[in-house]
Amino acid sequence: MSLLEAAGLSISEAAERTSLTVHTLRYYEREGLMLGPVDRSSSTHRRYSEADITWVVFLSRLRSTAMPIARIREYxxxxxxxxxxTQERLALLTAHRQTVLATLDEVRTSLAAIDYKIAAYSKGNPVS
Amino acid sequence: MSLLEAAGLSISEAAERTSLTVHTLRYYEREGLMLGPVDRSSSTHRRYSEADITWVVFLSRLRSTAMPIARIREYxxxxxxxxxxTQERLALLTAHRQTVLATLDEVRTSLAAIDYKIAAYSKGNPVS
DNA sequence: CTAAAACCTAGAGTGCGCTCGAAGTCAAAT
DNA sequence: ATTTGACTTCGAGCGCACTCTAGGTTTTAG
Structure with a gap:
């Protein structure tokens, strides 16, 4: 970090803030997932603004709900x-929301079956 | 299906029953995910018993909660x-249960953020 | 001024879970 | 008996999302 405290975070600081790796940050950028070009400090090094960080955090939310990279690119x-x-964006997010809900439902159903088996094992029942 | 109604299902029937493809059924077997060898009808063709189907369905539950193939193999x-x-099996399933719960939590948190943005778009707020 | 650490790009490599293709065998219907 | 279609194995191929390597440049600390 320079004495003149540059505006923005270095990529490793951004990585820490977003819980991603520097590799992943560069990868997302290459894949066109940043809203605009990330600033470069007086040279070639990236400088992440707070807006960049906010976006990357939201992007991570989309990823952790399994939105494919390609769909994020569309967004x-x-x-x-x-x-x-904005209507298209709303539609895209709403559609995604539906698939997330469907997935949650399936996971909950499957988990119930697993819980059932756990209960059987706990009672010493013969199960596989 | 023969006239003498063979005991067990053909692989394509098993696929239909389990909502998997015949490819995936063979793949799972190759990967050692079946509890025992699948019967072969008077020749080389697989015949799935009801017990086989029951197991494959549970196996699918494990998969749909993202248990890795390797962990299923351990089970x-x-x-x-x-x-x-049985104690080890119980421990394995219980540990898996915890990771599923953690994932569900993360997904729910992320979904809340997405819902928040959907709400903003719905109100016509300026968001990205 | 120099050395070490952090950064850069381009492209290759990895791991996972399927998914498919080729080449051949078997079964059911005509 | 023959044709059609389902089945077999083995191995290769694929899509996705990273993850890493190489070789070079820049920044920062001393």
Whole structure:
């Protein structure tokens, strides 16, 4: 960190803030998942703004709900296009929400079956 | 299906019953995920018993809660070993249960963030 | 000024879970 | 008996999301 405290975070600081690795941050950028180009400090090194961090955190939320990289790219394209693509963005997120709910449901159902077996084992029942 | 109605299902029937493909059924077997060898009808063709189907369905539950193939293989090894490995099996399932609960929690948290953004879009707020 | 640490790009490699293709065998219907 | 379609094995191929390597440049601490 320089004495003149540059505006923005280095990539390793960004990595720490977002719980991603520097590799993954560069990868996401290469894949076109950043809303705009990340600033470069007086040279070639990336400087992440708070807005960048906020976005990456949201991006991570999309990933942790299993939105594919390609779909995130579509969303980003809409944001970049600007001039009222808000309905499309809303539709995209709403559709994603539905698939997440469906997945949650399936996981809960499966978990119930697993719990059932756990209960059987706990009671010493013969199960496999 | 023969006239003498063979005992057990063909692989394609098993696929239908379990919502897997025949490819996946063979793959799982190759990977050592079946509790024992699947019967072969008067020749080389697989015949799935009801017990086989029951197991594959449970196996699918483990998979849909993201248990890795390798861990399922460990579980299967315990079942095969028999002579009271029930405590280990219980431990394995219980540990898995914890990771599923943790994942569910993370997904729910992420979904809340997504819902928040959906709400913002719905209200016509400026968001990305 | 110099050395060490952090950064850069481009491209290759990895791990997982399937998924498919080729080449051949078997079974059910005509 | 023959054709059609389902089955077999073995191994290769694929899609996804990272993850790492190599070789070079930049920054920062001393």
């Amino acid at each position: 980003v394209a809409l944001v970049r296009r600007g001039d009222d693509t | 299967v090894a315990l079942v095969r070993r028999g002579d009271d490995t």
